Amino acid sequence: MWAELKVLVIDDNQQRQHDLKIVLDFMGEPAVVYNSDSWKQVIHDTQFESQDFVAVIIGDVNCSVDGLIDEVLNWDKSLPFILMSRNESIDLELLQRESVIGQLSMPPSYATLMDTLHRAQRYREAKTHGSINQKRPVHLFRSLVGTSRKIVHVREAMTQVADKEVSVLITGESGTGKEVVARNLHYGSARRNGPFVPVNCGAIPAELLESELFGHEKGAFTGAINSRAGRFELAEGGTLFLDEIGDMPLNMQVKLLRVLQEKVFERVGSNRPQPTNVRVIAATHRNLEQMIEDGTFREDLFYRLNVFPIEMPSLSERCEDIPILINELVARLESEKRGSIRFNSAAIFSLSRHLWPGNVRELANLVERMAIVHPYGVIGAQDLPEKYRHVDIDEEFEPDTDDIDAKTTMVKMGDTTLLPDDGIDLKEYLTNLERNLIQQALDDCGGVVARAASRLAIRRTTLVEKMRKYGLHRV
Numbered sequence: 001m002w003a004e005l006k007v008l009v010i011d012d013n014q015q016r017q018h019d020l021k022i023v024l025d026f027m028g029e030p031a032v033v034y035n036s037d038s039w040k041q042v043i044h045d046t047q048f049e050s051q052d053f054v055a056v057i058i059g060d061v062n063c064s065v066d067g068l069i070d071e072v073l074n075w076d077k078s079l080p081f082i083l084m085s086r087n088e089s090i091d092l093e094l095l096q097r098e099s100v101i102g103q104l105s106m107p108p109s110y111a112t113l114m115d116t117l118h119r120a121q122r123y124r125e126a127k128t129h130g131s132i133n134q135k136r137p138v139h140l141f142r143s144l145v146g147t148s149r150k151i152v153h154v155r156e157a158m159t160q161v162a163d164k165e166v167s168v169l170i171t172g173e174s175g176t177g178k179e180v181v182a183r184n185l186h187y188g189s190a191r192r193n194g195p196f197v198p199v200n201c202g203a204i205p206a207e208l209l210e211s212e213l214f215g216h217e218k219g220a221f222t223g224a225i226n227s228r229a230g231r232f233e234l235a236e237g238g239t240l241f242l243d244e245i246g247d248m249p250l251n252m253q254v255k256l257l258r259v260l261q262e263k264v265f266e267r268v269g270s271n272r273p274q275p276t277n278v279r280v281i282a283a284t285h286r287n288l289e290q291m292i293e294d295g296t297f298r299e300d301l302f303y304r305l306n307v308f309p310i311e312m313p314s315l316s317e318r319c320e321d322i323p324i325l326i327n328e329l330v331a332r333l334e335s336e337k338r339g340s341i342r343f344n345s346a347a348i349f350s351l352s353r354h355l356w357p358g359n360v361r362e363l364a365n366l367v368e369r370m371a372i373v374h375p376y377g378v379i380g381a382q383d384l385p386e387k388y389r390h391v392d393i394d395e396e397f398e399p400d401t402d403d404i405d406a407k408t409t410m411v412k413m414g415d416t417t418l419l420p421d422d423g424i425d426l427k428e429y430l431t432n433l434e435r436n437l438i439q440q441a442l443d444d445c446g447g448v449v450a451r452a453a454s455r456l457a458i459r460r461t462t463l464v465e466k467m468r469k470y471g472l473h474r475v
Helices: 014-026 065-076 110-128 150-160 179-186 206-214 250-262 289-295 297-303 314-337 345-352 359-373 404-413 426-444 449-456 460-470
Strands: 004-012 032-033 055-057 081-085 101-104 166-171 197-199 239-243 277-286 308-311
Touching: 004 014, 004 065, 014 032, 032 289, 055 065, 055 110, 065 081, 150 179, 150 314, 166 179, 166 404, 179 197, 179 239, 179 277, 197 250, 197 404, 206 250, 250 297, 289 297, 308 449, 314 345, 314 359
Parallel strands: 004 032, 004 055, 055 081, 081 101, 166 277, 166 308, 197 239, 239 277
Antiparallel strands: none
């Protein structure tokens, strides 16, 4: 999450209150729990303000859920709601309310809960800044979800600089989501109601780039039959995103530097200076410092753009985020009514071993392709294109096989190199892994504890104790 915000839980089921608080606290999202009769105490509690909460989770309550939502909205109209249920019986009309951004079943999976809380943060930010009615892009955070240290650092850096009037330079491999970062910086700034204008400097011929950026007057060159505003004029009062700034010719770098320093520009064919009020965010996949040494990029422009650098990690550096990213990409397909799909654990482990030269863009491409080839299906490792198969395809991955050797599977899982360069919290990682594997075993065995224990090669009493520890229940 972007900030240390709390989650308000309203539930008359004390056991579920307890379970949700443990899960949320463990995830670093502190929970404040009340029942439906006492929740209004939070309004009068001086240690809390409505802005302290990112979302409201409503479970089983002894009152009208619709009425409860209205009461909370009277306190803060920008709060999003997440409905919890042990089944699928939640009223469809409730789910269609604008403020209800998700539905979860008990017990919630780690990835799904994290994804839903990120959606709550997006909704909260949009509502608070009044940009929902401005047609704010729906899936703004799609490359930024995840719990890896590197992507958390990116979100923290964005929080620090979003509302500052300084230039930002975003670096990273192609497909890592640099434009997504730029758009988030724009919508998190005081310029959010102004335009966001992207320009790909590498996609525009060098001889046309000056006209594209600064505009031109009628007759300025052959073919200029009318005057035309440039991107700086179109972005007035907002943000200009210069993508692939490393591909900009040297002569244009000089002119851009002048605009950044003096806050004025001239159209092609005109000698009349025009003031500009634009925030510039640049991005590149190139090594600009090496280009400076090679004489292909101006050092003074680099320092003007690189006031606040943000480096986007490659997907191979944050492969532990792949399950959450897949969940986000599938949710986007579903919201756009373009189908749905699921990946089983074997497919996830296989994808975690891939090098991902195309990064998140390549992952999105794969998810869309699988949704076309296997609509509404469950994708196993054997269903992936050959270059994504990095595990042995044999009987243990067939969904109907009953005699899977859990120990063999775990050995194969251990062959996967998931350790990022800056390390991980091993205790947290193993705890999440154990909890998710237990939940998967229970799901696969229809909630039969004895059979799930056999799948996990542990004693039934041990499994029962671990279920109690993690707050897991039979299906």
